[in-house]
Amino acid sequence: MKLKFQFLFFLLFSLNVFSQELLPFVENFTKSNYNGDNQVWSVTQGKDNAMYFANNHYFLRYNGVKWERYSLPNKTVIRSVFAHNEKIYCGSYNEFGYWKRENGIMRYYSLTKDKDFFKDASKNEEIWKIFELNGTIYFQSFNEIFIYNNNSIKRVEVPFLISYCFVIDSKIYVASVNRGVFEFDGKNFIYIKKWDAVLNNVIHAIAKNNNEIYIFTLKNGVFVEKNEKLQPWNHPINEALKSEVIITAKFYQKNKLVLGTASKGVYIVQMDSGEFININRNNRLSNNSVLSISVDKENDIWLGLDNGISHIEINSPFRIFSDNTGELGTVYSIAASKNGYLLASNHGVFTYENKSLKIVPNSQGQVWNVKKIDDNFVIGHNDGTFLYDFKSYRKINPLNGGWQLKKDLYHDRYIQSNYLGLAFFENKNDFSQYKRLNTVYRPIKDFVQTGQYEIIASDSYRGLFKIKYNEKLELVSYLNLTEKNNIKSDFGVKIFKYKNDVLYYINSEWYYLDGVTDVLKKYELFNQNFKNISEVIPIDDSSFAILKGGLFYIINQSNDHFSWKLIPKKYYEGKIINQETRIFKFNEHYLVNLDDGFLQFESNKNNFINQKVEIEAYFNGKILDDEANIPNNQSLTLHFVSEYFGNKKSTLFYKLNNQSIVPLTDGKLILNNLSSGNNSIEVYFTNGFEFVKTGEFSFTVLKPWYLSIWMIILYFAIVGGILFLYYRWNKVRYQEKIKLKEEELKHHRQIMELEMEAENKLKLQDYEKHILEMQVQSKASEVAGKSLSIAKQSEMIESIQRILEEEKNINTVKTKIKKAIKSNAINQREWENFEKNLIQSHEEFVQKLTNTYPELTSKDIKLSIYLRMNLSSKEIAPLMNISYRGVELHRYRLRKKIQLNSEESLSRFMINL
Structure with missing residues (x-):
């Protein structure tokens, strides 16, 4: 009957291994994340809250934001790490020592350098485990134990092959390979006879829970001490574990056990109820071989795998069911x-x-x-x-x-x-x-x-x-x-x-x-x-939920105030x-x-947890202190490091230089194009009602090189030089301008003199012209006088003619006529002078008239002059020695020659010509 029960349990267990369970959130890290090797042999959490890993040739550090990778000076394989106070102790091949964080990086200090610990039979020792008891650090290989206390190291040879050492109730238990368990008192190894049941077994863990000691064997399941007697663990899972290979085990909190296997992942067992879950590659883990286990300050589980690292938020109120086969759908x-x-x-x-x-x-x-x-x-x-x-x-x-x-x-x-x-x-x-x-x-x-x-x-x-x-x-x-x-x-x-x-x-x-x-x-x-x-x-x-900006909030109301519970995005990212x-x-x-x-969670209430957040600033890979100076136009990388890794790690927000508050997506921020001067960045988390400030980092961005003090002095010197040169140039230019002005005044004076001379000449010419005009007028007067004289002679002739008509005595008439003819002969010369003066006095007019009308005769020109002198036909007749009618006829012919309209005045035309 018992065999039948065991067979049914194995069948049920095998089904559960491939079943789909409601599991805690698991975060997997691969070599591409931490850029290291495959196996992770040991895990520990430091006092600075960071996690440390022994990863073959590399020593890894992870603070929740940044992975750091280091190597030992001798480049040997690292098998174990252990955190104590400010130091992270490290064990490797023929070497052990510790790491300390200095100026933002881990520095290694060897405890075996220049010491002859590893020689002869011990020349191939590897430190597989490090532990502490009463302030003393123990380094354990498979054949030896090194005790480090007060800067001195004591080497203890073990008379048998060790698997691992374990500390329980201030006692050191040494598990041999196939020879049982011994107690080590610092000098001697005392065999524990009551644990004979584990003889011929390789023991990979010894732990205590509820005053009971559990021994975990490699291939023979789990044993528990009850009533001073060691017996197989009475739990259904123990039968299945006998077919497994147990690599490591650890109790955490109360009545909770985590078991790491070589090929079936990890089992997490609730000791009081007997319930368990198996997390493996089929549902969450990236690898089924668990080499090491550590529990952090949140009581969450860290696994070092044969290929990778896993973080299980076992203590989180959130559980996730996910169908990896794709059968379920949305x-x-x-x-x-x-x-x-x-x-x-x-x-x-x-x-x-x-x-x-x-x-x-x-x-x-x-x-x-x-x-x-x-x-x-x-x-x-x-x-x-x-x-x-x-x-x-x-x-x-x-x-x-x-x-x-x-x-x-x-x-x-x-x-x-x-x-x-x-x-x-x-x-x-x-x-x-x-x-x-x-x-x-x-x-x-x-x-x-x-x-x-x-x-x-x-x-x-x-x-x-x-x-x-x-x-x-x-x-x-x-x-x-x-x-x-x-x-x-x-x-x-x-x-x-x-x-x-x-x-x-x-x-x-x-x-x-x-x-x-x-x-x-x-x-x-x-x-x-x-x-x-x-x-x-x-x-x-009393509550509801909202989605805002890609974030999921649970809202609870108290009067007119609302409490916002932010569900971490990692639980639902890409699945909403x-x-x-x-x-x-x-x-x-x-x-x-x-x-x-x-996604399943246990409460919709706001379980606000205060937390400390450190801001680490990096410039060119080097960590900066608060109030540091950085060059202009450079990038500044900021890491916002929480003291938690799991559910207690709140979503963070930041504010740069009093700008609006912005959520942080992954705890990392790169700042570019920063303005010169003082800058500050503040980090917050929300308690549901308001943003709570939890950290601040201040820094100064230096002015660009072209605005440095020396460059400013240079600029002032250049500007001063330019101003001086400008002053000198202006002075030279001013002097040249004065000379030019003097030359200009000299030329102006000369021009004025020339202008005055020209003006005087013009005045002289005007005067001479005036004299000439006066002479012309005199000539004209003379001509007019002659004209009058001629007119009087004409009148005299007419009077003589009247005398002839009146006188009857022929002799008397003859005498008077002879006198008139004699007088007329004397006036002939005056007439010729008259005509000559007439032409000269109107020489310009005559020239213009002849040029315009070359077909005019001298008689026409004389008539035109008389018309220009504004003489009437009656006055012109005696001057031309023709009758009045002859003058009119001659005027008519002149009008035709110059093609003057009958409506226009001939005299006015000649005057205006």
Whole structure:
């Protein structure tokens, strides 16, 4: 019977090894992360909270942000590390010593240099374990123990081959290879006879829990001391462990055990309940061979693997179920079953019970909702509505795309929103009978009852609608609220019922509805606290969740104040389902649907934990002190190092130079293009209500070289030189300008003199011209006098003619005529002078006239001169020795020659010519 039980357990155990479990978050680090070797032989946490690893040829340090890699001076393989006070002790091949952190880097100090510890038979020793007891450090190889105390080292040879040493209740137990266990008192090795049961076994761990000592053998399982007698551990897992290879084991907290195996990963056992989980390469680990185990200050587990490092947040309230096979798909709804959960995904309906995931037969396809009603599950499927009771899965109605199924708040019935609108089920025991609201033929994704016969619903695409119906489920009215309120952008409206209020999130604004006027009014309390979110998720009457900026928050309210609990992004990064994220509460557990699984946490309350954060600044790979100076236009790398690695490590935020607070994504920040002068960066975390400052780093960015003090002095010298040269140049230029001005004045004076001389000449010319004009006028007067004289002679002739006519005595007439002729002969010369003077006095006019009208005769010119002198025809007649009529005739002919219009005055023409 016992053999049968063992066989069944092995069968169950083998199934569990490949099952899918709800597991803690596991963070894996590979060689590409830490840039080291494969095997990690030892792990320890230093007083500075950093984790240290023995990684073959490398000594690794990890502070949660940055990996550091070092080598021993002799480049040998490192087998062990151990943290004590400020030092990290290190053991390797024919070497041991310690590391200390100085100026931001680890420096190694050898304890065996120039000492003859490793010679003859000991020349190939390796230090596989380091431990401490009462301030004394012990270095253990397979054949020797080195005791380091007060800067002195004592070497102790062991008379048998050691596997490892262990400290329990201030006693050192030395596990031999196949010869049992001995107690070491500092000098002697005393065999422990009561532990004969482990003779001929290789022992890889000895630990104490609840006053019981456990011995972990390599291939023969676990033994426990009870009543001073060592016997096999009475736990179902022990039979399975006998077929495993136990590499290492460690108790942590109370009644919790972690076991590392060579090929099946790690087992984490709850000692009081007997429950255990197996984390291996099939579900979380990157490698199945666990070489070392360490527990940090958060009681989380660090594993050194045959290839890599794993950090298991075993002490975190968060658990993750993830289907690595891809069979499950995206989870949209979760319901609690008797032994687990029922999951609705885009691949069908799945049961998750006893760490096993199975698809419900014939349920393949898109499933939106699963609702537990009594002992049945109503399934909203893409192909209709189905019923599942763990015995059968059957279609109960053709209503496809059932997004929501809610209890009617006013009647004993259920309401479903689906692809075609709303459906009512009067009998919860018979969902095959239903009634739809007539004419409401649109996909309704979510809805809320706001009255006995009133529903507010949101379309799957856009719009918010108020639907009224009567007791016969006949549609009374159908109102588009966003259209009525002139809200243009109404895509993806979210309905949120919180406490006694129904709120609507439309286009990044929160509203509530005035039921009388159907006016959507802004809800200021939520607009002040929850604008620009991407998702709001109900939890219960006192809490809800939001997605904002890619971060997931649980919100709890106290009066008008809200507490924000930030869920670390690493638990859901890349797995959140946009617009379909939901939270399901079962007992004290909260489940969030994700791609390929779900996230479980134990409480939605804000368990704020204060923490210390150090800011490490690096410039060109060297760490800087606070208030350090860095050159201009250079990059500064900042690491924000928390004292925690797991769940207690809060998401951090930073503020640079009093700018807005920005979240930190990975604890690392690179600053570029920093302005010169004093700079400061402050780091915060949130306690749910406000940002709490936890660290600050100040630094000064030096001015660029071209703005340094010496360059400024040089600039002043250059500017002074330029100003001096400019002054000298201006002075020379001024002197030249004065000379030029003097030359200019000299030339101006000369010009003035020339101008005055020219002006005098002009005046002289004007004077001479005036004299000439006076002479011309005199000549003209003379001509006029002659003309008058001639006129008088003409008159005399006329008077003589009258005498002749009057006188009858011929002798008397003859005598008088002779006298007149004699007088006329004397005046002939005067007439010739007259004509000559006449021409000379009008020489310019005559020349102009002859040039213009060359066909004019001398007689025409004389007439033109007389006309220019403004003489009348009567006055011209005697001057030309012709009659008055002859003058008129001659004037007519002259007008024709010069082609003068009859309307124009001939005299005026000659005057103006």
